Amino acid sequence: METVSRLTENYFYLVAIILFVIGTHTMLTHSNMIKKVIAMNIMDSSVFLLFVAIGYTHGAQAPIIRDGADIVYANPLPGALIVTGIVVAVSVTAYALSIIVKIQRSYGTIDCDEICELRSDD
Amino acid sequence: MESAGHQPVLIIVTLLISAFLSPLLYRWRKFLSGMVLLAALTGAFVTALTLLGQVARSGELSYYLGNWPPPWGIELVIDPLRVYMLLVVTGVSLWIFVYALRDLEHELHHDVIGWYYSLYALLVASMSAMTLTNDLFxxxxxxxxxxxxxxxxxxxxxxxxxxxxxxxxxxxxAMGTGCFLLGVAMIYMVTGYLNFSFIQTGLAAALSEYPLNIFTAAALFIVAFGTKAALFPLHVWLPDAHASAPSPSSAMLSGLVIKIYAFALFMIFYRVFPRSLLDAIPLNEIILWLGAMGVMFGSIYAMLQTDLKKMLAYSSIGQIAFIFMGIGLDQPLALTGGLYHIMVHAFTKSMLFMSAGAIIYSTGVRRISDLAGIGRVLPIPLLAFTIGSASMIGLPGTGGLISKWYLALGALETGRIFFLLVILASSLLNAIYYMPIVINAFMSGDEFKEKVKTVPPSMQATLVVGILLVVISGIFSRQIIVLFEQALTSLY
Known part of the structure; x- marks a missing residue:
């Protein structure tokens, strides 16, 4: 019972991990390259979600210090880190998509299995 | 801890600036563009040498980026092991770049060479920074x-x-970095820090309270760095990537890029994880077994290859596993061997890829069976290949012997004879697939049939420098070993 209540309290961690597993699994098992890139983004987003959730405190406010007030502040650092993380994920995605365009031009397909067959014919 | 001057960050900034300048200059004066990057790489190497002098004088130094002290700011730490790695990265990349200046004209379309310089500078900048950084994010x-x-x-x-x-x-x-970031999140959750030193004290306290988070993070880190450094079951990307790339890229990727991740794993194990964590779960044992399997399978796969560069790529899987075995044995002598192997293999494998590149440059031959008699027409590239093979096997007088020697001593010291046998067996396997190429190239009765183009002098010169580096690392190893011994005693 205690495990269940801990899970429901921290449901965002659970969601993040489920998304991470979906992302990793799709990325490694699907042969369509666009799907791989989408899965990579799901995986990255799940980690970002988890990271941002760490900084969340129930009932807390943005950390702008006001004199005399007794306020609980949220941790701003995870958010700041994840902005960097998103930029990194965007650039990796852009690069991956540009490779896929080139692969499509030279192989005529974006399916990993078909490319393997084409290469074994060479 | 004293604070250093601005040299550590200057290395990184200079390389980043030249990454922007090189492609711009390339449109205007092609020659100048290469020279700018050459100057930046030389500058980085010389600055790293001055850092070595500073560390020798005053011990460990730290540098706060933007003058924000940790745990808030990013900290760069300059200690003997990191400076050693920094010297290997900057020195080897400078050496490979001299070769690349001529070889790229042959391998790439001339429009993209400026962009190649830019990527090269970014790669060296990121690797240099990875050696120095003390911050997980x-x-x-x-x-x-x-x-x-x-x-x-x-x-x-x-x-x-x-x-x-x-x-x-x-x-x-991408899977590797995803796992790494998830691991960082797990650790940040329980400690609230990103700085290595703060995490180490934080984890020691949090280990009893949140063991599951920390174990998960450790597992994720092993997967992350294992994928990036091509540790045995996660190596599938390496052979194609290293074999199909242009030769200077293969030399960089096999010589430095996979090692930097092995070094990062070493840093995580001994600078981030507290001793109590390494004692609580058999992390080193996992790395040791994966390393031992990598040593064997890398060599066995390499024997089956018919393409020269593919064979070298598979051999890298076996050789990187030696570094992991050093970490796995968790013992000062073995770690010395593993860390020394980073340098030796950076010299040797880069040189082997460069000599393969020189062979392809002048004859276009890639198949191992077509190399018969090539030693008489291309003496210097094949001499470099021979010395490189000797170092891979671990013959006396080459660097390969020193690192394998210390690894073997470490295996004996911990009483694990099995791993000594693995090291010996791998040497024999290396001999089985490297030696026939050398013998065939020099002793074969057949004349070499293909048309031969002369190898440019600058490429020949880099190969000669490579031969010297491999031999020097095999004869004058004392200084570096002493440096390791001093640095590693602080870990135990």
């Missing part, structure tokens, strides 16, 4: 820069197998 960002530029120096060669290999590499390394 900073390490993540640098890993991504390193991954993108490492993939891009493969896919820049507009051939279809390069594109496919680069994509596979990108996906695998």
């Amino acid at each position: 900073n390490l993540f960002v640098l890993m991504e820069i390193c991954a993108i530029s490492a993939c891009a120096i493969i896919t820049i060669k507009d051939k279809r197998e390069c594109l496919e290999a680069g994509f596979k590499y990108l996906i695998m390394s």
Whole structure:
């Protein structure tokens, strides 16, 4: 019972991990390259979600210090880190998509299995 | 801890600036563009040498980026082991670049060479920063820069197998960084820090309270760095990527990029994880077994290859596993061997890829069976190949002997004879696939049939420097070993 209540309290961690597993699994098992890139983004987003959730405190406010007030502040650092993380994920995605365009031009397909067959014919 | 001057950050900034300047200059004066990057790499190497002097005088130094002290700011730490790695990175990349200046004209379309310089500078900058950084999130960002530029120096060669290999590499390394960031999140959750030193004290306290988080993080780190450094079951991306790339890229990727992740794993194990964590779960044992399997399977796969560069790529899987075995044995002598192997293998494998590149440059031959009699027409590249093979096997007088010697001593010291046998067996296997090439190249009765183009003097000179480096690292190893002994005693 205690495990269940801990899970429901921290449901965002659970969601993040489920998304991470979906992302990793799709990325490694699907042969369509666009799907791989989408899965990579799901995986990255799940980690970002988890990271941002760490900084969340129930009932807390943005950390702008006001004199005399007794306020609980949220941790701003995870958010700041994840902005960097998103930029990194965007650039990796852009690069991956540009490779896929080139692969499509030279192989005529974006399916990993078909490319393997084409290469074994060479 | 004293604070250093601005040299550590200058190394990184200079390389980043030249990454912007090189492609711009390339449109205007092609020659100047290469010279700018050459100057930046030389500058980085010389600055790293001055850092070595500083460390020798005053011990460990630290540098706060933007003058924000940790735990708030990013900290760069300059200690003997990191400076050693920094010297290997900057020195070897400078050496490979001299070779690349001529070889690239042959391998790439001349429009993209300026961009290649840019990627090269980014790659070296990210690797240099990875050796120095003392911050987990900073390490993540640098890993991504390193991954993108490492993939891009493969896919820049507009051939279809390069594109496919680069994509596979990108996906695998995206999985690696995803796992790494998840691990960082787990650790940040329980400690609230990102700085290595603060985490180490934080984890020691949190271990009893949140063991599951920390164990998960440790597992994720092993997967992350294992994928990036091609540790045995996660190596599938490596052979295609390293074999299809242009030769200077292969030399960089096999010589430095996979090692930087092995070094990062070493740093995580001994600078981030507290001793109590390494004692609580058998992390080193896992690395040791995976390393031992990598040593054997890498060599066995290499024996089956018919393509010269593919064989060298598979051999890298076996050789990187030696570094992991050093970490796995968890013993000062073995760690010495593993760390020394980083340098030796950087010299040797880069030289082997460069001599393979020289062979391809002048004859276009890639198949191992077509190399009969080539030693008489291309003496210097094949001499370099011979010395490199000797170092891979671990013959006396080459660097390969020293690192294997210390690894073997470490295995004996911990009483694990099995791993000594693994090291010996791998040497024999290396001899089985390297020696026939050498013998065939020099002793074969057949004349070499293909048309031969002369190898440019600058490429020949880099190969001669490589021969000297491999031999010097095999004869004058004392100084570096003493440096390791002093640095490693602080870990136990």
